[in-house]
Amino acid sequence: MAILYALVARGSVVLAEFTAASTNASAIARQILEKTSGDNDINVSYSQDRYIFHVKRTDGLTVLCMADESAGRRIPFAFLEDMHQRFVRTYGGAVLSALPYGMNDEFSRVLSQQMEYYSNDPNADRINRLKGEMSQGCAHNNPPNCCLYRDCVCLQGAHVTILCLKRGQQLEIRTRSAARCFFFPFVSVFVCLFLICLGDICGMFLFQFPLQRVVFTFVH
Template identity: 50%
Template sequence: MSGQSSQRIFYSLVARGQVVLAEYSAVTGNVNVIAVRILEKLPHEDTRVSYTQERHMFHVMVSDGITYMAVAEEAFGRRIPFAFLEDVRGRFVGMYGAAAKEAVAYEYNTEFGKVIADRAAYFSDPSSDAINHLQGQLQEVKHIMIENIEKVLERGERLDLLVDKTEGLQQVSLAFRQQARRLKQTLWWKNARLWIAASAATSLLIYFIVAMVCGFTLRHC
């Protein structure tokens, strides 16, 4: 590679397989040749990988059959280049979507090449790193908030289940009370019949005792 640029992300492309759909380069030399060779070796499934070449790194992200590549100095690290690729991917999908599956070579180069150049300049700016870092922290907080909300929703489902079970227990309790009331009434009538029978037997016994003294007609008493 030659004709080095002061821009940290100095080359980038978007491709489908080995078909380059859009490209940006701030340098001269063979960087695009090496990029095409890398495209030939990439797997088809989604992946993220970085390759080192002469103190430079080729950062690659494959997503849904589309390859996004960025080349930067090795000292630039991996976090910002991959943040750049995520940004490019989002814009590319938003602009072209499924149409990219049928696009021919360099079909989007004129239009999207400008987008890549603009985003490469933005992410190469040292001040953007602080912004990206802050955005990353906000995104992390967003994920935590979503996770917390999901836990609350899950807890709400458990409360609903508890309410259902409580309603079931209330129905069982109501049936038990009704059954207990019927049993109480049955026992009351049974006791009443026993009391009546006992009273009748006692009265009859008293009558026989008195009748033995006074006669059956009770005329002599």
Template identity: 85%
Template structure:
């Protein structure tokens, strides 16, 4: 499933967010923003069940995503790095004074596109391995989310399994269409090859008949 939810925030003020599925990840993410200690730059991950919240804070700007635990750490943090760079490059100083969700209409589309890329495109991991930019996340410790949230107001992560199944179904259909296209082209190539072979055989037979001893000439 890859990356399911992402946001960009200044302190605890969410500037943009996007989710691929029905979930309460937004509520948990906002609690994490309220309770992460200090203001220093940080890379940290918090787990709950089989989902992990990855957080990167640089120069007061926080990017956070929730991913399935099978996504590992390198890809989610590569995604966060990409989102941070795109956000700063797009909005510059406006980041420091923007109101809550001030960039959501525009930047949520960027979040959606990059989530799709880092979740499903095998080139995403290959490119980041070549860049070698994510070596700093190797020693990031994954803590249980209870350590950052007070137990009294702990929120259970609720993920809509139906929506996830729909997402998986969409990917399956996409792969199926790609497979059918591949099979169709293969059949076309095979048909063309058979026609060519048949024409060659007919040509050879006609040439033999035309130049054979039984007939003086060929029509």
């Protein structure tokens, strides 16, 4: 499994490019840029012999790579997403007016390093590792070669579910604590009022009847 070629372009203007093998990938990549010209965001793949060209365009910036068929789609699209974020974070608004190959000297080294990482480091497939920790049902809903974005939606859904459960449990605990805090003072106040009323009733009873009669009644 390997990513052999990558570029970053604004429309058909190539801003940075790197190839790890002697192929005609650069010529094919330019044909793809012409074929996919436009402003709409896209995530597509094209087959060429035993290689696959993966293309991601977001906000007018296109990142493209060529990889072996064995790489599937998840790893190449993870690489493209990484390259897009790094490029925008590094150059910002300069992307809009940059000349052809204006960032090539610096960013071609980044492309080379990350191509090596995503091609050979097992940790690059972080989505696959995270999926192994998820429920079996979630794994069944994602075929092995599904793209990065579908996996991310599934993972985010799982995180949201766990977060909601935790917050629900915390809310339940807080509700019970609040109920206990209000219950005991309420009971105490009620008991005090009851005793006060009972004292008033007893006082009225003793005031209305002479003490001797009360004593006589108890004696007899």
